[in-house]
Every structure is written in C-alpha cells, then in structure tokens.
Amino acid sequence: MSIDLSHDELLRYSRHLILPDVELEGQKRIRNARVLLIGAGGLGSPTALYLAAAGVGTLGIVDFDTVDLSNLQRQVLHGTSDVGRPKIDSARDRIVDLNPHVIVETHRVQLTSANALEILGAYDIIVDGTDNFPTRYLVNDACVMLGKPNVYGSIFRFEGQASVFSSGDGPCYRCLFPHPPPPGLVPSCAEGGVLGVLPGLVGTIQATETLKLILGIGDTLAGRLLLIDTLGMRFHTVKVPRDPKCPACGTREITELVDYEAFCGMPGGTMAKDETFGEITPRDLAKRLAAHEDFTLLDVREPYEWKLGRIEGARLVPLGTLEDEIPKLDASREIVVYCRSGKRSETAARQLAAAGLRATNVVGGILRWSDEVDPSIPKY
Amino acid sequence: MAVSVVLPRALLTYSRGSSTLQLETRCTTVADALAELGRRWPAVLDRVVTEQGDVREHVNIFVGEESIRFASGLATPLHDGDTIMIVAAVSGG
Numbered sequence: 287m288s289i290d291l292s293h294d295e296l297l298r299y300s301r302h303l304i305l306p307d308v309e310l311e312g313q314k315r316i317r318n319a320r321v322l323l324i325g326a327g328g329l330g331s332p333t334a335l336y337l338a339a340a341g342v343g344t345l346g347i348v349d350f351d352t353v354d355l356s357n358l359q360r361q362v363l364h365g366t367s368d369v370g371r372p373k374i375d376s377a378r379d380r381i382v383d384l385n386p387h388v389i390v391e392t393h394r395v396q397l398t399s400a401n402a403l404e405i406l407g408a409y410d411i412i413v414d415g416t417d418n419f420p421t422r423y424l425v426n427d428a429c430v431m432l433g434k435p436n437v438y439g440s441i442f443r444f445e446g447q448a449s450v451f452s453s454g455d456g457p458c459y460r461c462l463f464p465h466p467p468p469p470g471l472v473p474s475c476a477e478g479g480v481l482g483v484l485p486g487l488v489g490t491i492q493a494t495e496t497l498k499l500i501l502g503i504g505d506t507l508a509g510r511l512l513l514i515d516t517l518g519m520r521f522h523t524v525k526v527p528r529d530p531k532c533p534a535c536g537t538r539e540i541t542e543l544v545d546y547e548a549f550c551g552m553p554g555g556t557m558a559k560d561e562t563f564g565e566i567t568p569r570d571l572a573k574r575l576a577a578h579e580d581f582t583l584l585d586v587r588e589p590y591e592w593k594l595g596r597i598e599g600a601r602l603v604p605l606g607t608l609e610d611e612i613p614k615l616d617a618s619r620e621i622v623v624y625c626r627s628g629k630r631s632e633t634a635a636r637q638l639a640a641a642g643l644r645a646t647n648v649v650g651g652i653l654r655w656s657d658e659v660d661p662s663i664p665k666y
Numbered sequence: 667m668a669v670s671v672v673l674p675r676a677l678l679t680y681s682r683g684s685s686t687l688q689l690e691t692r693c694t695t696v697a698d699a700l701a702e703l704g705r706r707w708p709a710v711l712d713r714v715v716t717e718q719g720d721v722r723e724h725v726n727i728f729v730g731e732e733s734i735r736f737a738s739g740l741a742t743p744l745h746d747g748d749t750i751m752i753v754a755a756v757s758g759g
C-alpha cells in the first residue's frame with residue numbers, strides 16, 4: 287500500500303502508526319471516516335476533541351445553540367471568549383486549531399423529522415450527544431432507517447450511560463427504552479444538575495467506540511449498556527438484546543420519521559397542550575406581588591437552588607415533594623409556581639391542575655425574573 | 667436469602683438518599699422484591715411501575731446482567747446473592 291499521508295501527518299499520528307491494529311492502514315481509515323456529532327455540548331465536546339485529535343477526516347456537527355457561561359463548567363470545546371457565539375463556530379475554530387487536517391462541516395439547525403435523514407445520511411457514524419428525549423428517538427429511528435451505527439451516551443447528575451445502537455445485528459435505543467418517560471418524571475441536566483467531568487468520561491467512551499467502529503477492532507458496546515456511577519466509581523455492563531417486537535428495528539413498523547415532541551408528550555408537539563393551568567410573565571407577577579394580590583407563591587426548585595436566590599414571598603416546595611404538599615394547600619387560592627427556567631414549574635402547574643387547584647406557571651422562571659425584574663438575583 | 671436492589675441516583679430523592687436496598691426477607695421473584703421495595707419506599711415504586719403494576723417503559727430491571735423483559739418479567743426468579751439493578755432512561759448530554 288502506498289503511503290499518502292504527509293510528513294506532518296505521519297509525525298502527528300505516529301503513536302497510532304506504531305500501534306498494532308491501527309498502523310498506517312487504520313490511520314487511513316480514520317482519515318476517510320465521516321462522523322456526525324449531534325450536539326456540541328457536554329458529550330459532544332470531548333468526543334469532538336478526541337476524534338479530531340485522532341485524525342477523523344470529516345467531522346459534522348449539528349447544533350443550534352450559542353455558548354452560554356453556564357456551559358463552560360463541562361463543555362470544554364468552548365472558551366470564555368466564545369460566550370454568545372454559535373457553538374458550531376467555536377467548535378470549528380477549536381477543532382481546526384487542534385488539527386487542521388480535519389474538515390469540519392457545520393449544521394446550525396435544529397434536527398427535525400424533515401431534515402434528519404438528509405443530514406445523517408451523509409455520514410458513516412452518528413454520535414448521539416443530545417440533551418433531550420425527542421431528539422434521541424429521532425436520531426435512533428433515523429439511524430435504523432439509514433442502517434448507520436448510533437454511538438449513544440447520556441448523563442444525569444453523577445451517572446452516565448453509553449452503548450452502540452443500530453450496529454450490525456445489534457439492538458437499537460427503542461429495544462432498550464421502548465417509550466420515553468412521561469414529561470416531568472425525569473429531569474434534564476438543566477433542572478437536575480450534572481457533575482462537570484461526567485460528560486468528559488462518557489464522551490470519551492463514545493469517542494473510543496467510534497474509533498473502534500471505524501477501525502473494525504475490539505468488541506463494541508453493541509448489545510450491552512455501560513452504566514457509570516461516578517460517586518461509587520463503579521462501572522457495570524448489562525445485556526441489551528435486540529427486541530424482535532421493536533417497532534423500529536424488529537417489526538420495522540416505523541417507516542417514516544414522526545413528530546417526536548408529540549411522541550414524548552412534550553408541549554409544542556401536536557399533542558394537545560394541557561390548558562388547565564394559566565401562565566404569567568415575571569413582569570406581571572412582580573406587579574401582582576406589588577399590589578399584594580391574594581395567591582400562594584411556590585418555588586418548586588431544590589433547596590440548594592433556593593439558597594442562590596428566590597422571589598420574595600415564595601415558599602419552597604421541591605417538585606418531588608409537591609404531591610405530599612397538595613392536600614395541605616388552600617384550595618380556594620390561586621397557586622403560582624416558578625422554578626429555574628419554567629419547565630419544572632410547568633409540570634408542577636399541571637400536577638396542581640390535575641388535583642383540582644387553580645394553578646399558574648411563571649414563564650421563564652427565575653432566569654427571566656432576573657432578566658426582567660430583579661437583576662440582583664444570580665442566574666445559574 | 668438476601669438480594670440487593672440498586673437504584674438510579676435520580677430516584678434517591680424518594681429513597682431518603684439510599685442507593686442500595688438490602689432485602690433479607692424471602693423474595694423468590696422480582697415481583698416479591700418490588701413489593702418489599704414499595705413497602706419501604708412507596709414513592710420509588712411509583713416511579714418504577716405503573717398504577718397497573720407493569721414496569722414503566724422508560725425503566726429496565728436487570729437481575730445480574732440480564733433484563734427481566736427478555737426473561738420472565740416480574741416473575742423472573744431470584745437467587746441468594748442476586749443484585750437487581752433498576753435503570754431509568756436519562757436524557758442529559
């Protein structure tokens with residue numbers, strides 16, 4: 287085989303070239319690979335850095351977000367000077383600086399049923415680093431339809447999960463989790479927090495699996511789920527068989543991409559929005575508080591968030607304890623609920639409404655309160 | 667007969683911070699173990715099974731490495747020293 291790596295590349299990849307099972311042939315495979323990262327956040331950051339360093343020829347990145355200061359505790363692809371920039375721009379700059387031989391293809395779009403097959407179809411391997419259930423099911427179904435491996439990672443607080451789906455005869459994400467949790471039952475990292483180093487651990491596992499798939503070496507996590515518990519520092523693997531009844535990869539009932547927001551029961555999807563509770567903006571809430579109107583104001587965040595700052599006059603009832611609190615609430619009064627961003631309090635408002643109470647959700651939560659009413663409340 | 671049940675940390679709010687439950691009582695099936703789990707921490711069980719008593723579809727229960735969905739479901743037998751792991755879907759990235 288002829289050598290067509292430049293002198294610079296031979297030196298850069300020398301530790302791969304002397305590595306049995308990689309060598310020159312493997313390095314060429316890595317260079318010819320096209321890998322798509324869905325999300326340039328916590329998981330996408332280490333994955334992008336290590337795949338770029340390893341010499342993956344083309345890295346596609348799908349991300350719609352801009353860099354926020356609260357991202358930098360874990361999203362090591364971006365720096366302080368990048369705050370406010372589109373993540374795909376700071377990602378490209380960092381990757382090109384790390385390895386100019388990598389071609390970075392950026393997709394500043396929200397991945398949807400309308401564009402997923404076209405975007406994913408142009409790559410060999412898909413790395414799922416998204417932060418929400420609808421996109422995870424969308425990525426899974428698109429990967430199954432296209433026959434592309436889906437390198438999966440997911441994190442929450444101190445725990446992570448990793449696997450390889452839709453690879454060869456292996457299972458897909460739906461074989462493991464046929465349905466998403468009901469909305470509000472499983473909090474996101476924005477609501478529940480995440481140890482900053484955890485996506486580093488899980489993302490580098492995703493990068494490792496991606497390189498093994500490119501090189502065709504080792505045993506990938508296909509058919510297994512790796513469970514990582516950083517507090518106990520325990521790694522477990524459990525078996526994930528392919529489910530013959532799986533509508534995606536088993537019976538193949540799913541022949542087109544659907545509305546995944548609706549599938550996950552999220553507001554904004556085509557499923558009817560629960561209109562049994564009201565909404566209020568922070569500005570209007572401030573006016574009603576100033577007028578001493580009669581209502582109960584509940585903060586449904588966790589105690590450590592309450593300590594960071596709160597709306598005067600509120601009482602702390604963390605979402606997990608709301609159910610026990612409901613019978614003690616004065617049913618004749620309107621209950622106004624808020625949280626950090628308005629998501630948990632929306633769940634709370636729905637829960638209160640279901641219990642027959644008059645509930646109102648503060649849209650945008652304390653973040654918007656800080657923007658529009660009281661900037662002395664810190665954002666986090 | 668002793669088995670242990672390992673919970674995902676997302677459920678620790680409902681188990682007063684304990685991540686592992688040791689069951690010394692006689693549990694011959696996963697259903698027995700879940701019933702005992704429900705006696706200790708009813709709010710944890712609510713998040714693992716539906717009101718109809720089925721395992722929620724975003725939750726997997728493993729005995730050792732094996733998923734009970736691909737064994738005998740809640741009737742999957744338990745043996746002394748088994749570890750039951752409850753694994754819930756998480757979406758963070």
